[in-house]
Amino acid sequence: MSRGFVKEEDQEEIPMVPPRADLPNGAVNYVTQIGYNNLLEERNDLSLEKESLQHDNEKERRIASNLINAKLQLLNERIANAKIVALNEQPQNEVRFGATVTVIIDNAETSQQFQIVGVDEANIAKGKISFLSPIARVLISKHVGDIATLQLGNLNREFKILNISYTN
Template identity: 40%
Template sequence: MSTKFPMTEQGAEKLRLELEDLKKVQRPRIVQAIAEAREHGDLKENAEYSAAREQQSFCEGRINEIEGKLSNAQIIDVTKIPHTGKVLFGTTVTMINLDTDQAMTYQIVGDDEADVKANKISVNSPIARALIGKEEGDVVVVRTPGGDVDYEIDKVEHI
């Protein structure tokens, strides 16, 4: 039995769109480039052929990777999660650093969707693990390379 990995509906849709582009746009373009490069003759010294084959290898690898991720995904529609006030997968949490009073907001998402610049953190990250199951007003301690940091959970939203 394979392990299922949580993923938001938005994350799954983003992967589906990439997969469709790879199969319907990129793959045919690469096949055409290989065919054109073959027409130029000697393949051993043909840079276009080598580049197209490399692109094909990358494209097929990415297709396999996405198909594997989607087949092992437990897709969670975060809009259907009951509002318990607790921090769960998919919730957006605003927390305040108790030392600096700096507020930070993160959505807890699957590993493949994590993007700190977009304020999306992996459910398996130290911050998310510290937050899961807590609620507004709770203080959590997050272990960081620079030492433990105390945060107060200010707001929990199901967006």
């Protein structure tokens, strides 16, 4: 039957699913082991949420289920394309994916730490930056004592590398 003959109140809304963190086409979805475990945990949580749906209204239950299914589809794509990087196999004296880098920015009096992680793991409040971020890109391949320069319009920010470590 054509959708034109269905009552308006019987039509289901297509769920709007918030996009996952941006991963450009063709980019490898690098993750740390912790990041991969977090993706698996998120999938498990969504599956449990779907199993426990208890809406009295069948339409509301279907809409909620469709939303979870859409989130699971995006998440499963990320998990299937994930490439775990073993931190202990990274060159320990060089900034690479998974490195925790201690830096002094410009002439600051205190240092800051960033860990370079996958796009789904990135959380600036926790000091985790995506390997695709401008800061990570200027830090990668640098060594202790090197200065990485990030150009921001007419301003240059200098990041002096004080320490590099690879711990979870």
